[in-house]
Amino acid sequence: MTLTVPTSNRSALRWAISDVLVLARRNLIALLRIPIALVFSIIQPIMFVVLFRYVFGGAIHTGTNYVNFLIPGILVQTTIFGAVSTAIGLAEDLQKGLIERFRALPMARMAVLAGRTISDLARNVLVLLIITAVGVLVGFRPGGGIIAYVQASLLMLSFAYALSWGFAFIGLAAPTSEAAQAMTFPLIFPITFASAIFVPVQTMPSWLQGFALHQPVSVTAEAVRGLMLGTPHGANTYVSLAWALGAVVILGPLAVRKFRQAIK
Amino acid sequence: MTEYAIEANDIVKTFNDGKFTALGGVSLQVPKGQVFGLLGPNGSGKTTMVRILSTILAPTSGSATVNGFDVFKQADEVRKSIGLAGQFAAVDENLTGYENLRMVGLLNHLDRSFVDQRAHQLLADFGLTDAANQRTKTYSGGMRRRLDLAAALVASPPILFLDEPTTGLDPQSRQDLWNIIENLVEAGTTVLLTTQYLEEADRLAKQLVVLDRGKIIAQGTSAELKAQLGNTVLVLTFHSPSDATKGAEIIKDVSAKTANVEGTVVEMTIDKGPASAADALRKLDASGIELAGLVMREPSLDDVFLNLTGHKAEDVPAQAPTTGRRSRKARA
Numbered sequence: 001m002t003l004t005v006p007t008s009n010r011s012a013l014r015w016a017i018s019d020v021l022v023l024a025r026r027n028l029i030a031l032l033r034i035p036i037a038l039v040f041s042i043i044q045p046i047m048f049v050v051l052f053r054y055v056f057g058g059a060i061h062t063g064t065n066y067v068n069f070l071i072p073g074i075l076v077q078t079t080i081f082g083a084v085s086t087a088i089g090l091a092e093d094l095q096k097g098l099i100e101r102f103r104a105l106p107m108a109r110m111a112v113l114a115g116r117t118i119s120d121l122a123r124n125v126l127v128l129l130i131i132t133a134v135g136v137l138v139g140f141r142p143g144g145g146i147i148a149y150v151q152a153s154l155l156m157l158s159f160a161y162a163l164s165w166g167f168a169f170i171g172l173a174a175p176t177s178e179a180a181q182a183m184t185f186p187l188i189f190p191i192t193f194a195s196a197i198f199v200p201v202q203t204m205p206s207w208l209q210g211f212a213l214h215q216p217v218s219v220t221a222e223a224v225r226g227l228m229l230g231t232p233h234g235a236n237t238y239v240s241l242a243w244a245l246g247a248v249v250i251l252g253p254l255a256v257r258k259f260r261q262a263i264k
Numbered sequence: 265m266t267e268y269a270i271e272a273n274d275i276v277k278t279f280n281d282g283k284f285t286a287l288g289g290v291s292l293q294v295p296k297g298q299v300f301g302l303l304g305p306n307g308s309g310k311t312t313m314v315r316i317l318s319t320i321l322a323p324t325s326g327s328a329t330v331n332g333f334d335v336f337k338q339a340d341e342v343r344k345s346i347g348l349a350g351q352f353a354a355v356d357e358n359l360t361g362y363e364n365l366r367m368v369g370l371l372n373h374l375d376r377s378f379v380d381q382r383a384h385q386l387l388a389d390f391g392l393t394d395a396a397n398q399r400t401k402t403y404s405g406g407m408r409r410r411l412d413l414a415a416a417l418v419a420s421p422p423i424l425f426l427d428e429p430t431t432g433l434d435p436q437s438r439q440d441l442w443n444i445i446e447n448l449v450e451a452g453t454t455v456l457l458t459t460q461y462l463e464e465a466d467r468l469a470k471q472l473v474v475l476d477r478g479k480i481i482a483q484g485t486s487a488e489l490k491a492q493l494g495n496t497v498l499v500l501t502f503h504s505p506s507d508a509t510k511g512a513e514i515i516k517d518v519s520a521k522t523a524n525v526e527g528t529v530v531e532m533t534i535d536k537g538p539a540s541a542a543d544a545l546r547k548l549d550a551s552g553i554e555l556a557g558l559v560m561r562e563p564s565l566d567d568v569f570l571n572l573t574g575h576k577a578e579d580v581p582a583q584a585p586t587t588g589r590r591s592r593k594a595r596a
Contacts, residue, residue: 097354
Protein backbone atom coordinates (compact mmCIF):
# COMPACT_ATOMS: atom_id res chain seq x y z
CA MET A 1 0.00 0.00 0.00
CA THR A 2 0.96 3.63 -0.21
CA LEU A 3 3.04 4.87 2.65
CA THR A 4 1.36 6.88 5.37
CA VAL A 5 2.36 10.50 5.59
CA PRO A 6 2.43 12.47 8.80
CA THR A 7 -0.08 15.30 8.76
CA SER A 8 0.06 17.84 11.52
CA ASN A 9 -2.90 18.26 13.78
CA ARG A 10 -3.78 21.90 13.84
CA SER A 11 -7.06 23.68 14.01
CA ALA A 12 -8.79 24.67 10.78
CA LEU A 13 -8.08 28.32 11.44
CA ARG A 14 -4.37 27.76 11.94
CA TRP A 15 -4.25 25.77 8.74
CA ALA A 16 -6.09 28.51 6.90
CA ILE A 17 -3.52 31.04 8.11
CA SER A 18 -0.70 28.72 7.11
CA ASP A 19 -2.24 28.29 3.61
CA VAL A 20 -2.52 32.05 3.18
CA LEU A 21 1.12 32.56 4.20
CA VAL A 22 2.38 29.77 1.93
CA LEU A 23 0.64 31.36 -1.05
CA ALA A 24 1.57 34.93 -0.13
CA ARG A 25 5.19 33.82 0.13
CA ARG A 26 4.97 32.15 -3.25
CA ASN A 27 3.71 35.41 -4.81
CA LEU A 28 6.44 37.46 -3.14
CA ILE A 29 9.12 35.08 -4.42
CA ALA A 30 7.83 35.76 -7.93
CA LEU A 31 8.02 39.48 -7.21
CA LEU A 32 11.67 39.19 -6.17
CA ARG A 33 12.57 36.99 -9.13
CA ILE A 34 10.95 39.23 -11.72
CA PRO A 35 12.07 42.62 -10.40
CA ILE A 36 11.29 44.18 -13.77
CA ALA A 37 7.56 44.02 -12.91
CA LEU A 38 8.21 46.06 -9.78
CA VAL A 39 10.40 48.49 -11.68
CA PHE A 40 7.61 49.13 -14.16
CA SER A 41 5.09 49.74 -11.41
CA ILE A 42 7.45 52.34 -9.95
CA ILE A 43 8.31 54.07 -13.21
CA GLN A 44 4.71 55.09 -13.84
CA PRO A 45 4.19 57.01 -10.56
CA ILE A 46 7.65 58.57 -10.92
CA MET A 47 6.59 59.86 -14.34
CA PHE A 48 3.44 61.29 -12.77
CA VAL A 49 5.52 62.96 -10.09
CA VAL A 50 7.80 64.54 -12.66
CA LEU A 51 4.94 65.48 -14.99
CA PHE A 52 2.82 67.19 -12.36
CA ARG A 53 5.65 68.63 -10.30
CA TYR A 54 7.52 70.22 -13.20
CA VAL A 55 5.24 70.32 -16.27
CA PHE A 56 1.67 70.98 -15.11
CA GLY A 57 2.39 72.05 -11.54
CA GLY A 58 3.17 75.65 -12.36
CA ALA A 59 -0.34 76.10 -13.76
CA ILE A 60 -2.10 74.48 -10.81
CA HIS A 61 -2.84 76.80 -7.91
CA THR A 62 -3.61 75.22 -4.60
CA GLY A 63 -2.81 78.16 -2.36
CA THR A 64 0.05 76.15 -0.89
CA ASN A 65 3.29 74.67 -2.14
CA TYR A 66 2.00 72.37 -4.94
CA VAL A 67 4.52 69.57 -4.33
CA ASN A 68 3.11 69.08 -0.83
CA PHE A 69 -0.39 68.90 -2.33
CA LEU A 70 0.70 66.56 -5.10
CA ILE A 71 2.73 63.83 -3.38
CA PRO A 72 0.02 62.58 -0.96
CA GLY A 73 -2.32 62.36 -3.97
CA ILE A 74 0.26 60.48 -6.06
CA LEU A 75 0.75 58.05 -3.18
CA VAL A 76 -2.98 57.31 -3.06
CA GLN A 77 -3.07 56.83 -6.83
CA THR A 78 -0.02 54.57 -6.71
CA THR A 79 -1.50 52.28 -4.08
CA ILE A 80 -4.74 51.99 -6.06
CA PHE A 81 -2.81 51.14 -9.22
CA GLY A 82 -0.82 48.66 -7.13
CA ALA A 83 -4.03 46.88 -6.15
CA VAL A 84 -4.65 46.17 -9.85
CA SER A 85 -1.85 43.59 -9.71
CA THR A 86 -4.30 41.38 -7.79
CA ALA A 87 -6.43 41.11 -10.92
CA ILE A 88 -3.43 40.37 -13.13
CA GLY A 89 -1.91 37.79 -10.78
CA LEU A 90 -5.13 35.83 -10.33
CA ALA A 91 -5.93 35.89 -14.04
CA GLU A 92 -2.46 34.49 -14.71
CA ASP A 93 -2.83 31.71 -12.15
CA LEU A 94 -6.18 30.80 -13.61
CA GLN A 95 -4.82 30.82 -17.13
CA LYS A 96 -1.89 28.59 -16.22
CA GLY A 97 -4.05 26.02 -14.47
CA LEU A 98 -2.61 26.71 -11.01
CA ILE A 99 -5.98 27.65 -9.54
CA GLU A 100 -7.26 24.31 -10.75
CA ARG A 101 -4.47 22.53 -8.90
CA PHE A 102 -5.16 24.59 -5.76
CA ARG A 103 -8.85 23.73 -5.89
CA ALA A 104 -8.09 20.03 -5.80
CA LEU A 105 -5.97 20.46 -2.63
CA PRO A 106 -7.37 20.15 0.90
CA MET A 107 -6.53 23.78 1.66
CA ALA A 108 -8.69 26.66 2.86
CA ARG A 109 -10.92 27.85 0.04
CA MET A 110 -10.23 31.54 0.60
CA ALA A 111 -6.45 31.13 0.87
CA VAL A 112 -5.75 31.73 -2.83
CA LEU A 113 -7.51 35.10 -2.71
CA ALA A 114 -6.23 36.10 0.71
CA GLY A 115 -2.67 35.05 -0.16
CA ARG A 116 -2.79 37.09 -3.34
CA THR A 117 -4.29 40.23 -1.80
CA ILE A 118 -1.86 40.08 1.12
CA SER A 119 1.23 39.71 -1.06
CA ASP A 120 -0.03 42.60 -3.20
CA LEU A 121 -0.44 44.60 -0.01
CA ALA A 122 3.17 43.90 0.94
CA ARG A 123 4.24 44.98 -2.53
CA ASN A 124 2.21 48.15 -2.12
CA VAL A 125 4.03 48.98 1.13
CA LEU A 126 7.34 48.75 -0.72
CA VAL A 127 6.14 50.91 -3.61
CA LEU A 128 4.70 53.45 -1.17
CA LEU A 129 8.06 53.84 0.56
CA ILE A 130 9.92 54.22 -2.71
CA ILE A 131 7.55 56.87 -4.07
CA THR A 132 7.67 58.74 -0.77
CA ALA A 133 11.45 58.89 -1.12
CA VAL A 134 11.06 60.15 -4.69
CA GLY A 135 8.66 62.80 -3.37
CA VAL A 136 11.18 63.97 -0.79
CA LEU A 137 13.77 64.22 -3.55
CA VAL A 138 11.58 66.62 -5.54
CA GLY A 139 10.85 68.79 -2.50
CA PHE A 140 8.01 67.09 -0.62
CA ARG A 141 8.19 68.27 3.01
CA PRO A 142 5.24 66.89 5.00
CA GLY A 143 4.66 68.86 8.17
CA GLY A 144 2.50 66.31 9.98
CA GLY A 145 5.30 64.24 11.46
CA ILE A 146 6.23 60.60 11.26
CA ILE A 147 3.26 59.22 13.22
CA ALA A 148 0.82 61.04 10.97
CA TYR A 149 2.74 59.72 7.94
CA VAL A 150 2.34 56.16 9.23
CA GLN A 151 -1.35 56.74 9.93
CA ALA A 152 -1.88 58.16 6.47
CA SER A 153 -0.03 55.21 4.93
CA LEU A 154 -2.14 52.70 6.83
CA LEU A 155 -5.26 54.52 5.71
CA MET A 156 -4.44 54.41 2.00
CA LEU A 157 -3.13 50.86 2.20
CA SER A 158 -6.40 49.76 3.84
CA PHE A 159 -8.33 51.51 1.11
CA ALA A 160 -6.25 49.90 -1.65
CA TYR A 161 -6.49 46.51 0.06
CA ALA A 162 -10.27 46.77 0.10
CA LEU A 163 -10.28 47.60 -3.60
CA SER A 164 -7.99 44.64 -4.35
CA TRP A 165 -10.93 42.33 -3.56
CA GLY A 166 -12.82 44.00 -6.37
CA PHE A 167 -9.81 43.54 -8.63
CA ALA A 168 -9.68 39.90 -7.53
CA PHE A 169 -13.20 39.55 -8.88
CA ILE A 170 -12.15 41.08 -12.19
CA GLY A 171 -9.08 38.85 -12.40
CA LEU A 172 -11.22 35.76 -11.95
CA ALA A 173 -13.78 36.93 -14.50
CA ALA A 174 -11.26 37.94 -17.17
CA PRO A 175 -10.31 35.48 -19.90
CA THR A 176 -6.59 36.41 -19.80
CA SER A 177 -4.27 38.50 -17.66
CA GLU A 178 -4.00 41.08 -20.46
CA ALA A 179 -7.78 41.35 -20.52
CA ALA A 180 -7.85 41.69 -16.73
CA GLN A 181 -5.50 44.64 -16.95
CA ALA A 182 -7.55 46.23 -19.73
CA MET A 183 -10.78 45.74 -17.77
CA THR A 184 -9.48 47.58 -14.71
CA PHE A 185 -8.43 50.64 -16.67
CA PRO A 186 -11.89 52.18 -17.32
CA LEU A 187 -12.59 51.75 -13.61
CA ILE A 188 -9.51 53.31 -12.10
CA PHE A 189 -9.06 56.07 -14.66
CA PRO A 190 -12.15 58.11 -13.71
CA ILE A 191 -11.87 57.54 -9.99
CA THR A 192 -8.22 58.60 -9.83
CA PHE A 193 -8.36 61.54 -12.25
CA ALA A 194 -11.82 62.97 -11.50
CA SER A 195 -10.64 63.30 -7.94
CA ALA A 196 -8.75 65.47 -5.49
CA ILE A 197 -5.51 63.62 -6.27
CA PHE A 198 -3.89 66.14 -8.64
CA VAL A 199 -5.94 69.32 -8.44
CA PRO A 200 -8.34 71.02 -6.04
CA VAL A 201 -11.84 69.82 -6.88
CA GLN A 202 -13.14 73.41 -6.76
CA THR A 203 -11.53 74.12 -10.16
CA MET A 204 -13.65 71.48 -11.89
CA PRO A 205 -16.99 72.26 -13.61
CA SER A 206 -19.89 72.14 -11.20
CA TRP A 207 -21.44 68.99 -12.72
CA LEU A 208 -18.22 67.10 -11.97
CA GLN A 209 -17.59 68.61 -8.55
CA GLY A 210 -20.33 66.64 -6.81
CA PHE A 211 -18.81 63.35 -7.90
CA ALA A 212 -15.20 64.43 -7.55
CA LEU A 213 -15.72 65.81 -4.07
CA HIS A 214 -17.50 62.85 -2.52
CA GLN A 215 -16.15 59.80 -4.31
CA PRO A 216 -14.03 57.58 -2.05
CA VAL A 217 -10.69 58.19 -3.77
CA SER A 218 -11.02 61.94 -3.18
CA VAL A 219 -12.07 61.39 0.40
CA THR A 220 -9.05 59.17 0.94
CA ALA A 221 -6.70 61.60 -0.82
CA GLU A 222 -7.97 64.50 1.31
CA ALA A 223 -7.59 62.45 4.49
CA VAL A 224 -4.06 61.35 3.55
CA ARG A 225 -3.12 64.91 2.60
CA GLY A 226 -4.52 66.32 5.81
CA LEU A 227 -2.71 63.76 7.94
CA MET A 228 0.62 64.10 6.16
CA LEU A 229 0.62 67.88 6.04
CA GLY A 230 -0.86 68.32 9.49
CA THR A 231 -3.78 70.35 8.16
CA PRO A 232 -7.45 69.95 9.11
CA HIS A 233 -9.06 67.00 7.34
CA GLY A 234 -12.42 66.78 9.05
CA ALA A 235 -14.18 63.44 9.01
CA ASN A 236 -12.40 62.29 5.84
CA THR A 237 -10.34 59.67 7.66
CA TYR A 238 -13.43 58.00 9.06
CA VAL A 239 -15.36 58.28 5.82
CA SER A 240 -12.45 56.68 3.96
CA LEU A 241 -12.25 53.84 6.49
CA ALA A 242 -16.01 53.33 6.16
CA TRP A 243 -15.64 53.09 2.37
CA ALA A 244 -12.84 50.55 2.78
CA LEU A 245 -14.86 48.47 5.21
CA GLY A 246 -17.93 48.62 2.98
CA ALA A 247 -15.86 47.61 -0.03
CA VAL A 248 -14.43 44.56 1.74
CA VAL A 249 -17.85 43.50 3.00
CA ILE A 250 -19.35 43.67 -0.50
CA LEU A 251 -16.42 42.86 -2.80
CA GLY A 252 -14.90 40.12 -0.60
CA PRO A 253 -17.87 37.73 -0.80
CA LEU A 254 -18.30 38.56 -4.50
CA ALA A 255 -14.69 37.57 -5.18
CA VAL A 256 -14.99 34.40 -3.10
CA ARG A 257 -18.15 33.48 -4.98
CA LYS A 258 -16.44 34.09 -8.29
CA PHE A 259 -13.53 31.94 -7.15
CA ARG A 260 -15.88 29.04 -6.50
CA GLN A 261 -17.30 29.34 -9.99
CA ALA A 262 -14.04 30.29 -11.67
CA ILE A 263 -13.66 26.99 -13.45
CA LYS A 264 -16.83 26.46 -15.39
CA MET B 265 -17.54 1.78 2.54
CA THR B 266 -17.53 0.91 -1.09
CA GLU B 267 -15.22 -1.67 -2.60
CA TYR B 268 -14.44 0.67 -5.47
CA ALA B 269 -11.86 3.43 -5.36
CA ILE B 270 -14.09 5.61 -7.52
CA GLU B 271 -17.77 5.21 -8.16
CA ALA B 272 -19.81 7.62 -10.26
CA ASN B 273 -23.50 7.38 -10.93
CA ASP B 274 -25.14 9.03 -13.88
CA ILE B 275 -23.02 12.18 -13.93
CA VAL B 276 -24.52 14.91 -16.10
CA LYS B 277 -22.80 18.20 -16.80
CA THR B 278 -24.20 20.89 -19.03
CA PHE B 279 -22.75 24.30 -19.87
CA ASN B 280 -24.23 27.53 -21.18
CA ASP B 281 -27.57 27.03 -19.41
CA GLY B 282 -28.02 23.54 -20.71
CA LYS B 283 -27.23 24.36 -24.33
CA PHE B 284 -24.09 22.27 -24.34
CA THR B 285 -23.96 18.82 -22.76
CA ALA B 286 -20.41 17.85 -21.82
CA LEU B 287 -21.45 14.69 -19.98
CA GLY B 288 -24.76 13.02 -20.68
CA GLY B 289 -25.02 10.54 -17.81
CA VAL B 290 -21.73 8.78 -17.18
CA SER B 291 -21.36 5.99 -14.62
CA LEU B 292 -18.02 4.49 -13.63
CA GLN B 293 -16.81 1.86 -11.22
CA VAL B 294 -13.08 1.94 -10.74
CA PRO B 295 -11.64 -1.00 -8.77
CA LYS B 296 -8.83 -0.33 -6.33
CA GLY B 297 -5.19 -0.75 -7.23
CA GLN B 298 -5.28 -0.57 -11.02
CA VAL B 299 -5.22 1.83 -13.91
CA PHE B 300 -8.65 2.61 -15.25
CA GLY B 301 -8.62 4.23 -18.66
CA LEU B 302 -10.96 6.92 -19.91
CA LEU B 303 -10.45 6.94 -23.64
CA GLY B 304 -11.83 9.51 -26.03
CA PRO B 305 -11.00 12.34 -28.40
CA ASN B 306 -10.90 16.05 -27.52
CA GLY B 307 -14.29 17.28 -26.38
CA SER B 308 -15.56 13.84 -25.44
CA GLY B 309 -15.91 14.83 -21.78
CA LYS B 310 -12.86 13.15 -20.25
CA THR B 311 -11.44 16.26 -18.61
CA THR B 312 -14.87 17.35 -17.37
CA MET B 313 -15.28 13.96 -15.71
CA VAL B 314 -11.89 14.25 -14.01
CA ARG B 315 -12.69 17.78 -12.84
CA ILE B 316 -15.94 16.63 -11.30
CA LEU B 317 -14.38 13.64 -9.55
CA SER B 318 -11.52 15.80 -8.23
CA THR B 319 -14.02 18.32 -6.72
CA ILE B 320 -12.96 21.15 -9.02
CA LEU B 321 -16.28 21.29 -10.79
CA ALA B 322 -19.81 20.58 -9.60
CA PRO B 323 -21.93 18.38 -11.86
CA THR B 324 -25.39 19.36 -13.02
CA SER B 325 -26.72 16.09 -11.60
CA GLY B 326 -25.53 12.69 -10.49
CA SER B 327 -23.50 11.42 -7.56
CA ALA B 328 -20.01 10.10 -6.99
CA THR B 329 -17.72 8.77 -4.30
CA VAL B 330 -13.93 8.80 -4.28
CA ASN B 331 -12.11 6.66 -1.73
CA GLY B 332 -15.53 6.14 -0.14
CA PHE B 333 -16.17 9.86 0.34
CA ASP B 334 -18.98 11.77 -1.31
CA VAL B 335 -17.45 14.13 -3.86
CA PHE B 336 -19.92 16.89 -3.06
CA LYS B 337 -20.62 16.51 0.66
CA GLN B 338 -17.14 15.43 1.77
CA ALA B 339 -15.05 17.37 -0.73
CA ASP B 340 -12.24 17.99 1.74
CA GLU B 341 -11.88 14.28 2.53
CA VAL B 342 -11.83 13.58 -1.19
CA ARG B 343 -9.10 16.20 -1.70
CA LYS B 344 -6.99 14.47 0.95
CA SER B 345 -7.37 11.19 -0.94
CA ILE B 346 -6.41 12.31 -4.42
CA GLY B 347 -3.59 13.65 -6.52
CA LEU B 348 -4.24 15.44 -9.79
CA ALA B 349 -1.88 15.90 -12.72
CA GLY B 350 -3.15 17.44 -15.88
CA GLN B 351 -2.19 17.92 -19.48
CA PHE B 352 -1.33 21.55 -18.88
CA ALA B 353 1.34 20.77 -16.28
CA ALA B 354 0.25 23.24 -13.63
CA VAL B 355 3.57 24.14 -12.08
CA ASP B 356 4.57 27.61 -10.94
CA GLU B 357 7.15 28.85 -13.43
CA ASN B 358 8.71 31.31 -11.02
CA LEU B 359 9.43 28.69 -8.39
CA THR B 360 12.08 26.01 -8.55
CA GLY B 361 11.12 22.36 -8.81
CA TYR B 362 11.83 21.91 -5.12
CA GLU B 363 9.80 24.98 -4.15
CA ASN B 364 6.85 23.78 -6.22
CA LEU B 365 6.77 20.46 -4.41
CA ARG B 366 7.25 22.12 -1.04
CA MET B 367 4.35 24.49 -1.68
CA VAL B 368 2.01 21.67 -2.66
CA GLY B 369 3.13 19.64 0.37
CA LEU B 370 2.43 22.48 2.77
CA LEU B 371 -0.94 23.15 1.13
CA ASN B 372 -1.67 19.47 1.68
CA HIS B 373 -1.13 20.20 5.37
CA LEU B 374 1.78 17.84 5.73
CA ASP B 375 4.42 18.16 8.38
CA ARG B 376 7.10 20.70 7.42
CA SER B 377 10.12 18.46 7.97
CA PHE B 378 8.40 15.62 6.16
CA VAL B 379 7.63 17.88 3.18
CA ASP B 380 11.33 18.69 2.75
CA GLN B 381 12.33 15.08 2.82
CA ARG B 382 9.47 14.01 0.56
CA ALA B 383 10.22 16.72 -2.00
CA HIS B 384 13.85 15.66 -2.30
CA GLN B 385 12.88 12.03 -2.53
CA LEU B 386 10.37 12.68 -5.33
CA LEU B 387 12.83 14.87 -7.22
CA ALA B 388 15.33 12.02 -7.06
CA ASP B 389 12.75 9.39 -8.06
CA PHE B 390 11.76 11.41 -11.11
CA GLY B 391 15.28 12.31 -12.21
CA LEU B 392 14.94 15.96 -11.34
CA THR B 393 17.57 16.29 -8.62
CA ASP B 394 19.96 18.22 -10.86
CA ALA B 395 17.21 20.67 -11.76
CA ALA B 396 15.78 20.89 -8.23
CA ASN B 397 16.94 24.44 -7.66
CA GLN B 398 16.25 25.75 -11.15
CA ARG B 399 13.13 27.68 -11.93
CA THR B 400 10.64 25.49 -13.73
CA LYS B 401 10.50 28.11 -16.48
CA THR B 402 13.71 26.50 -17.73
CA TYR B 403 12.30 22.93 -17.67
CA SER B 404 11.60 20.93 -20.80
CA GLY B 405 8.08 19.62 -21.49
CA GLY B 406 8.95 16.18 -20.16
CA MET B 407 10.50 17.63 -16.98
CA ARG B 408 7.41 19.73 -16.34
CA ARG B 409 5.14 16.71 -16.66
CA ARG B 410 7.30 14.74 -14.28
CA LEU B 411 7.29 17.58 -11.78
CA ASP B 412 3.54 17.96 -12.19
CA LEU B 413 3.12 14.26 -11.46
CA ALA B 414 5.51 14.52 -8.51
CA ALA B 415 3.40 17.38 -7.13
CA ALA B 416 0.34 15.16 -7.36
CA LEU B 417 2.19 12.52 -5.36
CA VAL B 418 3.57 14.64 -2.52
CA ALA B 419 0.88 13.53 -0.10
CA SER B 420 1.05 9.89 -1.32
CA PRO B 421 -2.63 9.84 -2.26
CA PRO B 422 -4.26 6.42 -2.71
CA ILE B 423 -6.02 7.71 -5.84
CA LEU B 424 -4.43 9.54 -8.72
CA PHE B 425 -6.13 11.39 -11.56
CA LEU B 426 -3.98 11.71 -14.65
CA ASP B 427 -5.54 13.84 -17.35
CA GLU B 428 -3.75 13.09 -20.61
CA PRO B 429 -0.37 12.88 -18.87
CA THR B 430 1.62 12.22 -22.04
CA THR B 431 -0.15 14.36 -24.65
CA GLY B 432 2.47 16.26 -26.61
CA LEU B 433 5.45 14.45 -25.10
CA ASP B 434 8.31 12.90 -27.04
CA PRO B 435 8.48 9.06 -27.09
CA GLN B 436 11.22 8.82 -24.46
CA SER B 437 9.44 11.09 -21.97
CA ARG B 438 6.24 9.16 -22.59
CA GLN B 439 8.01 5.90 -21.89
CA ASP B 440 9.47 7.36 -18.65
CA LEU B 441 6.04 8.46 -17.46
CA TRP B 442 4.53 5.10 -18.28
CA ASN B 443 7.19 3.38 -16.18
CA ILE B 444 6.50 5.73 -13.29
CA ILE B 445 2.76 5.09 -13.49
CA GLU B 446 3.30 1.33 -13.58
CA ASN B 447 5.48 1.50 -10.48
CA LEU B 448 2.85 3.52 -8.65
CA VAL B 449 0.15 1.00 -9.43
CA GLU B 450 2.40 -1.81 -8.33
CA ALA B 451 2.70 -0.01 -4.99
CA GLY B 452 -1.08 0.04 -4.66
CA THR B 453 -2.20 3.34 -6.13
CA THR B 454 -5.43 3.53 -8.10
CA VAL B 455 -5.11 5.59 -11.26
CA LEU B 456 -7.84 7.13 -13.36
CA LEU B 457 -6.12 7.89 -16.62
CA THR B 458 -7.58 9.85 -19.49
CA THR B 459 -5.96 9.53 -22.85
CA GLN B 460 -6.45 10.00 -26.54
CA TYR B 461 -4.05 7.20 -27.33
CA LEU B 462 -5.22 3.65 -27.68
CA GLU B 463 -1.62 2.52 -27.33
CA GLU B 464 -1.34 4.22 -23.94
CA ALA B 465 -4.62 2.82 -22.68
CA ASP B 466 -3.60 -0.59 -23.97
CA ARG B 467 -0.25 -0.48 -22.21
CA LEU B 468 -1.45 0.83 -18.85
CA ALA B 469 -5.14 0.30 -18.27
CA LYS B 470 -6.68 -2.92 -17.11
CA GLN B 471 -10.15 -1.66 -17.81
CA LEU B 472 -11.32 0.95 -20.24
CA VAL B 473 -14.27 3.16 -20.91
CA VAL B 474 -14.61 4.83 -24.28
CA LEU B 475 -16.30 8.23 -24.20
CA ASP B 476 -17.82 9.96 -27.18
CA ARG B 477 -19.65 13.28 -26.91
CA GLY B 478 -20.22 12.83 -23.19
CA LYS B 479 -21.50 9.28 -23.33
CA ILE B 480 -19.93 5.89 -22.73
CA ILE B 481 -19.98 4.02 -26.01
CA ALA B 482 -17.96 0.99 -25.00
CA GLN B 483 -16.31 -0.53 -21.98
CA GLY B 484 -14.30 -3.54 -21.03
CA THR B 485 -10.71 -4.68 -20.94
CA SER B 486 -8.36 -3.56 -23.63
CA ALA B 487 -8.39 -7.11 -25.05
CA GLU B 488 -12.19 -7.13 -25.17
CA LEU B 489 -12.26 -3.84 -27.02
CA LYS B 490 -9.69 -5.02 -29.49
CA ALA B 491 -11.56 -8.25 -30.07
CA GLN B 492 -14.63 -6.15 -30.82
CA LEU B 493 -12.55 -4.23 -33.25
CA GLY B 494 -10.40 -6.79 -35.02
CA ASN B 495 -6.68 -7.01 -34.57
CA THR B 496 -5.30 -5.39 -37.67
CA VAL B 497 -6.32 -2.72 -40.09
CA LEU B 498 -5.84 -3.41 -43.78
CA VAL B 499 -5.44 -0.29 -45.88
CA LEU B 500 -5.76 -0.71 -49.65
CA THR B 501 -5.20 2.05 -52.15
CA PHE B 502 -6.69 1.78 -55.64
CA HIS B 503 -6.11 3.73 -58.85
CA SER B 504 -9.59 5.25 -58.93
CA PRO B 505 -12.55 5.75 -56.59
CA SER B 506 -14.70 3.44 -58.71
CA ASP B 507 -12.06 0.70 -58.41
CA ALA B 508 -12.07 1.31 -54.65
CA THR B 509 -15.84 0.88 -54.45
CA LYS B 510 -15.73 -2.29 -56.55
CA GLY B 511 -12.76 -3.60 -54.57
CA ALA B 512 -14.50 -3.04 -51.24
CA GLU B 513 -17.48 -5.03 -52.53
CA ILE B 514 -15.26 -7.91 -53.64
CA ILE B 515 -13.41 -8.23 -50.33
CA LYS B 516 -16.43 -7.70 -48.07
CA ASP B 517 -16.46 -11.35 -46.97
CA VAL B 518 -12.88 -11.24 -45.71
CA SER B 519 -13.92 -9.59 -42.46
CA ALA B 520 -17.11 -9.32 -40.44
CA LYS B 521 -16.48 -5.57 -40.24
CA THR B 522 -17.67 -3.20 -42.92
CA ALA B 523 -14.98 -1.67 -45.08
CA ASN B 524 -14.67 2.11 -45.05
CA VAL B 525 -14.22 3.69 -48.46
CA GLU B 526 -12.80 7.17 -48.78
CA GLY B 527 -11.81 8.23 -52.29
CA THR B 528 -9.33 5.68 -53.58
CA VAL B 529 -8.61 4.24 -50.12
CA VAL B 530 -10.37 1.27 -48.55
CA GLU B 531 -9.82 0.52 -44.86
CA MET B 532 -10.98 -2.67 -43.23
CA THR B 533 -10.32 -4.18 -39.83
CA ILE B 534 -9.45 -7.84 -40.11
CA ASP B 535 -9.20 -10.58 -37.51
CA LYS B 536 -6.57 -12.94 -38.84
CA GLY B 537 -3.91 -10.50 -39.96
CA PRO B 538 -1.78 -11.82 -42.86
CA ALA B 539 -4.19 -14.70 -43.61
CA SER B 540 -7.11 -12.30 -44.09
CA ALA B 541 -4.93 -9.95 -46.09
CA ALA B 542 -3.79 -12.75 -48.40
CA ASP B 543 -7.40 -13.76 -48.82
CA ALA B 544 -8.33 -10.23 -49.82
CA LEU B 545 -5.45 -10.03 -52.29
CA ARG B 546 -6.40 -13.31 -53.94
CA LYS B 547 -9.96 -12.10 -54.41
CA LEU B 548 -8.83 -8.81 -55.89
CA ASP B 549 -6.31 -10.50 -58.16
CA ALA B 550 -8.99 -12.86 -59.50
CA SER B 551 -11.26 -9.91 -60.28
CA GLY B 552 -8.51 -8.10 -62.21
CA ILE B 553 -8.62 -4.89 -60.19
CA GLU B 554 -5.14 -3.48 -59.76
CA LEU B 555 -3.87 -2.22 -56.42
CA ALA B 556 -1.83 0.96 -56.02
CA GLY B 557 -0.77 0.26 -52.44
CA LEU B 558 -1.22 -1.92 -49.40
CA VAL B 559 -0.51 -1.25 -45.71
CA MET B 560 -1.32 -3.21 -42.58
CA ARG B 561 -1.34 -1.43 -39.25
CA GLU B 562 -2.45 -1.66 -35.63
CA PRO B 563 -5.92 -0.28 -34.90
CA SER B 564 -5.90 3.31 -33.65
CA LEU B 565 -8.38 5.27 -31.61
CA ASP B 566 -9.83 6.44 -34.92
CA ASP B 567 -10.59 2.85 -35.82
CA VAL B 568 -12.25 2.26 -32.46
CA PHE B 569 -14.41 5.28 -33.10
CA LEU B 570 -15.17 4.42 -36.65
CA ASN B 571 -16.29 0.99 -35.56
CA LEU B 572 -18.24 2.05 -32.52
CA THR B 573 -19.83 5.26 -33.72
CA GLY B 574 -19.57 5.33 -37.47
CA HIS B 575 -17.72 8.66 -37.32
CA LYS B 576 -14.09 9.49 -36.93
CA ALA B 577 -12.71 10.89 -33.70
CA GLU B 578 -11.97 14.25 -35.30
CA ASP B 579 -15.63 14.70 -36.27
CA VAL B 580 -16.42 15.83 -32.75
CA PRO B 581 -17.63 19.44 -32.62
CA ALA B 582 -14.98 22.02 -31.85
CA GLN B 583 -13.63 22.32 -28.33
CA ALA B 584 -16.17 22.34 -25.53
CA PRO B 585 -16.30 25.35 -23.20
CA THR B 586 -14.64 23.26 -20.48
CA THR B 587 -11.24 23.92 -21.87
CA GLY B 588 -12.05 26.40 -24.58
CA ARG B 589 -12.87 29.17 -22.15
CA ARG B 590 -9.29 30.00 -21.51
CA SER B 591 -6.75 29.74 -24.24
CA ARG B 592 -4.08 28.00 -22.30
CA LYS B 593 -0.74 27.44 -23.79
CA ALA B 594 0.24 23.82 -23.81
CA ARG B 595 3.97 24.11 -23.53
CA ALA B 596 5.05 20.55 -23.79
